Amino acid sequence: MALEFRSVTKVFPTNSGAPLTAVSDVSFRVNEGEFVSVVGPSGCGKSTILSMTAGLYQPSEGEVLVSEERVDGPNAHVGFMLQKDLLLPWRNIISNIEFGLESRGVPKAERHARAMAELKHCHLDGFDRQYPYQLSGGMRQRAALARTLAIDPEIILLDEPFSALDAQTKLLLQNSFAKTIAEAGKTTLLITHDLAEAVLMSDRILVLSERPGTIVAEIEVDLPHREEPIKRRVLPEVGEYAAQLFKHLKLEEKAA
Amino acid sequence: MTDATATQAGANAPAATRKRTIPGGLRMDRLNTTVASLGLLALVLLAWQYLPTALDVPKYIIPTLSDCLSELKRMWLYEGLTAHTLSTALYTLLGFLIGSLLGATLGYLLGMSAFWEKVLSPYILALQIAPKVAFAPLFIMWFGYNSVPKLLVTVLIVFFPVLVNVLQAMRTVDRDLINLARAYNLSRLGVFRKIEMPSTLPNLMAGLRIASTLAVIGVTVGELVGGNTGLGYLISYGGGQANAAMVFNAIVLLTVIGFVLYSALVRIENRILHYLPKAHG
Numbered sequence: 001m002a003l004e005f006r007s008v009t010k011v012f013p014t015n016s017g018a019p020l021t022a023v024s025d026v027s028f029r030v031n032e033g034e035f036v037s038v039v040g041p042s043g044c045g046k047s048t049i050l051s052m053t054a055g056l057y058q059p060s061e062g063e064v065l066v067s068e069e070r071v072d073g074p075n076a077h078v079g080f081m082l083q084k085d086l087l088l089p090w091r092n093i094i095s096n097i098e099f100g101l102e103s104r105g106v107p108k109a110e111r112h113a114r115a116m117a118e119l120k121h122c123h124l125d126g127f128d129r130q131y132p133y134q135l136s137g138g139m140r141q142r143a144a145l146a147r148t149l150a151i152d153p154e155i156i157l158l159d160e161p162f163s164a165l166d167a168q169t170k171l172l173l174q175n176s177f178a179k180t181i182a183e184a185g186k187t188t189l190l191i192t193h194d195l196a197e198a199v200l201m202s203d204r205i206l207v208l209s210e211r212p213g214t215i216v217a218e219i220e221v222d223l224p225h226r227e228e229p230i231k232r233r234v235l236p237e238v239g240e241y242a243a244q245l246f247k248h249l250k251l252e253e254k255a256a
Numbered sequence: 257m258t259d260a261t262a263t264q265a266g267a268n269a270p271a272a273t274r275k276r277t278i279p280g281g282l283r284m285d286r287l288n289t290t291v292a293s294l295g296l297l298a299l300v301l302l303a304w305q306y307l308p309t310a311l312d313v314p315k316y317i318i319p320t321l322s323d324c325l326s327e328l329k330r331m332w333l334y335e336g337l338t339a340h341t342l343s344t345a346l347y348t349l350l351g352f353l354i355g356s357l358l359g360a361t362l363g364y365l366l367g368m369s370a371f372w373e374k375v376l377s378p379y380i381l382a383l384q385i386a387p388k389v390a391f392a393p394l395f396i397m398w399f400g401y402n403s404v405p406k407l408l409v410t411v412l413i414v415f416f417p418v419l420v421n422v423l424q425a426m427r428t429v430d431r432d433l434i435n436l437a438r439a440y441n442l443s444r445l446g447v448f449r450k451i452e453m454p455s456t457l458p459n460l461m462a463g464l465r466i467a468s469t470l471a472v473i474g475v476t477v478g479e480l481v482g483g484n485t486g487l488g489y490l491i492s493y494g495g496g497q498a499n500a501a502m503v504f505n506a507i508v509l510l511t512v513i514g515f516v517l518y519s520a521l522v523r524i525e526n527r528i529l530h531y532l533p534k535a536h537g
């Protein structure tokens with residue numbers, strides 16, 4: 001299922017009175033099964049883009065389309081994941097994974113079966129009766145992925161899901177996410193601060209400018225092994241792509 | 257594809273946590289503190305029994321332990337102590353239940369409506385600061401010498417800590433959790449039931465614990481000021497007769513009532529908030 005932004009602008013009211021334009025005139029398309037990353041400076045409106053896709057905010061101008069239909073509220077096609085795992089501490093892992101299914105009228109037995117399947121899928125077998133505090137950060141993130149996959153969304157939105165993890169866990173988790181997502185053929189939008197991560201995981205990268213965020217560059221990542229970032233990592237071209245992103249973000253000028 | 261270690265750990269982990277054992281060192285610690293507490297209690301009781309006579313303090317100022325015990329027996333036989341104690345316990349519980357139910361309900365309602373919260377918050381603050389027990393004489397003037405005034409004082413005094421705790425917690429529920437629930441198409445009621453209610457439970461329980469100690473104060477003041485039943489009444493009656501032992505006994509029994517209520521709440525809290533990580537154990 002495809003996702004499209006058509007000249008989207010989002011203005012937030014502020015307490016001081018002067019409205020704040022988070023993103024301005026953003027247009028892009030993510031095709032079915034494609035993995036697109038969005039990079040950009042802090043506060044440029046990346047999370048806002050994600051929230052609009054999830055239907056949590058409406059754009060001030062323009063429109064957001066999911067499978068050619070206008071998004072005007074939370075919808076069943078989209079699942080999202082943030083830096084925080086957002087597991088409910090009062091529920092054990094299995095019922096956390098079931099959470100998204102409950103409001104969809106899925107019968108109890110089927111809910112459980114689907115959640116157990118996702119649990120296995122995300123390598124958390126045996127942890128179904130544990131509570132979130134009994135899991136490590138990486139395991140909690142995997143549980144959050146399992147919850148996102150359980151509702152079988154066509155589009156997955158990821159907002160810096162790996163940024164709170166240590167380097168090794170991050171790599172393993174990126175690999176496991178990439179594989180799971182590729183196998184399921186999901187359309188994915190990943191928001192990240194980590195340029196290497198963007199190169200390793202995506203088919204295409206969108207670079208946003210400072211606030212108000214607009215798209216300043218769009219880079220096709222023409223490398224193999226999208227479903228296995230660990231393999232892609234050793235390719236020599238990865239550095240070149242990262243350098244290209246670096247240039248577009250004007251990091252050197254800013255440091256000067 | 258990924259870490260085999262995590263999967264492996266997964267097989268062992270549940271069994272390991274289910275059998276929650278107290279490490280030997282911790283058990284010794286607990287034993288030591290119990291022994292020390294009991295030792296201190298024995299010391300205080302001994303001092304209570306022998307110091308007043310040794311220092312020639314008269315019985316109507318500080319009665320000894322045995323004075324209190326014999327007075328307790330007399331109160332039980334001739335003053336209807338059981339009925340007074342039960343009455344106080346009943347009104348404490350009743351006032352606590354009604355007050356916290358009202359407080360929690362209003363807290364949740366206001367928590368869901370930013371408008372009404374803003375409109376009412378100055379009044380809530382004012383009422384919260386006002387000394388609630390001072391309303392007791394007013395209530396007696398309005399409702400007479402029956403059990404209504406003491407119940408009202410208790411309800412009023414219990415109401416605020418619960419209300420304020422719930423309201424505070426509703427304000428600080430994680431926005432991202434609420435957004436997550438909305439993204440999963442939960443209705444307003446669904447968000448309340450599945451996110452807000454459980455998120456605020458720790459604060460609600462904390463409010464209830466404070467309220468439980470205040471409930472005893474509310475009932476006592478109500479009984480002190482008017483009426484002829486309850487331990488509060490025995491305090492004012494005993495005070496009027498210069499019967500210090502009676503006052504002592506009533507205070508101890510009031511403490512016991514408060515303690516029982518508080519402990520019950522702690523037990524309930526430990527049971528329903530089991531998912532919160534503990535510092536140790």
Ligand SMILES: Nc1ncnc2c1ncn2[C@@H]1O[C@H](COP(=O)(O)OP(=O)(O)OP(=O)(O)O)[C@@H](O)[C@H]1O
Pocket residue numbers: 012013020021022041042043044045046047048049211
């Ligand atoms: N609900 C809101 N109300 C008002 N302003 C908001 C709201 N959400 C975001 N903003 C503002 O919009 C701008 C973009 O925020 P956003 O969270 O999208 O940035 P971001 O690119 O995700 O940043 P970061 O990389 O630090 O996460 C910020 O200036 C922020 O203050």
Ligand SMILES: [Mg+2]
Pocket residue numbers: 046047048159
């Ligand atoms: Mg963000």
